[in-house]
Amino acid sequence: MNAHERRKVMEVTVLPTVTLSWSPDSAAFIANDRAFSDVENAYIYDVKTLERIDLRRQILAADGTAASRFTSDANPAANHSYFHALRWLDARHVEMQLYGHTDGTPNGKPFRGSVLITRDRLIRRNYPDHPAHRLSHDSAPTGSHAGLEGLVSLTSLTVRSG
Amino acid sequence: MLRMSASNRRKGLSASRDSAAHRRYNHNRNVRGACLIAVIAISQVAGQRGSVYLKPPFGIQNQLVSPDGAFALFGGDNALWLEDERT
Numbered sequence: 001m002n003a004h005e006r007r008k009v010m011e012v013t014v015l016p017t018v019t020l021s022w023s024p025d026s027a028a029f030i031a032n033d034r035a036f037s038d039v040e041n042a043y044i045y046d047v048k049t050l051e052r053i054d055l056r057r058q059i060l061a062a063d064g065t066a067a068s069r070f071t072s073d074a075n076p077a078a079n080h081s082y083f084h085a086l087r088w089l090d091a092r093h094v095e096m097q098l099y100g101h102t103d104g105t106p107n108g109k110p111f112r113g114s115v116l117i118t119r120d121r122l123i124r125r126n127y128p129d130h131p132a133h134r135l136s137h138d139s140a141p142t143g144s145h146a147g148l149e150g151l152v153s154l155t156s157l158t159v160r161s162g
Numbered sequence: 163m164l165r166m167s168a169s170n171r172r173k174g175l176s177a178s179r180d181s182a183a184h185r186r187y188n189h190n191r192n193v194r195g196a197c198l199i200a201v202i203a204i205s206q207v208a209g210q211r212g213s214v215y216l217k218p219p220f221g222i223q224n225q226l227v228s229p230d231g232a233f234a235l236f237g238g239d240n241a242l243w244l245e246d247e248r249t
Contacts, residue, residue, distance in 0.1 A: 005249040009242040018242060020214060020235055026228035045234055
């Protein structure tokens with residue numbers, strides 16, 4: 001008999017669509033939930049309290065003008081929107097992918113970006129197709145869109161909890 | 163005294179070459195194996211930083227354990243569960 005204490009983290013519609021990743025310090029974990037075929041949300045759960053941070057909300061709250069293109073709430077063309085926490089860079093920093101596509105065949109017009117985020121701060125973002133990004137990126141010292149070195153620094157954008 | 167014919171000498175040379183090639187093959191295979199083991203070991207030490215899917219069959223038998231071994235995540239009954247391995 002297993003007597004370990006168990007707590008329910010969240011209801012899951014389709015278990016095989018959930019991806020998980022532990023933080024290196026075991027204090028938190030990421031749960032990516034693709035509840036439907038056209039949407040994926042990413043959460044960071046605190047192990048002690050099981051309080052969660054909705055990373056989609058955090059990004060839109062901190063960087064809504066630019067990031068709204070990835071969500072159908074603000075961009076009706078973004079019918080398929082995926083906010084996916086890719087990996088922990090260390091115990092605080094999470095690399096995320098923002099991607100999706102419009103309706104159409106076979107997959108409509110794709111859009112893609114990436115974000116470096118902590119639990120309370122959006123550090124950097126890279127939206128290669130966004131005009132604001134290109135303006136900022138032109139003045140950035142690095143020129144690659146691939147990888148974190150190409151991300152635009154956003155250290156002034158603090159994410160408000162709640 | 164046995165004398166080796168030219169044909170046999172050629173065969174011997176060929177066998178020697180085959181043996182050398184075989185040794186090189188084994189050596190390369192061992193190096194690849196060692197590299198693979200090293201990569202696995204390093205990835206285990208570094209922890210599970212990339213995200214992974216819950217795999218069927220779901221349940222405690224297929225859990226994702228935290229790097230410090232204190233907690234485990236697993237799926238079951240249409241929910242994601244966290245188990246405290248210390249209790």
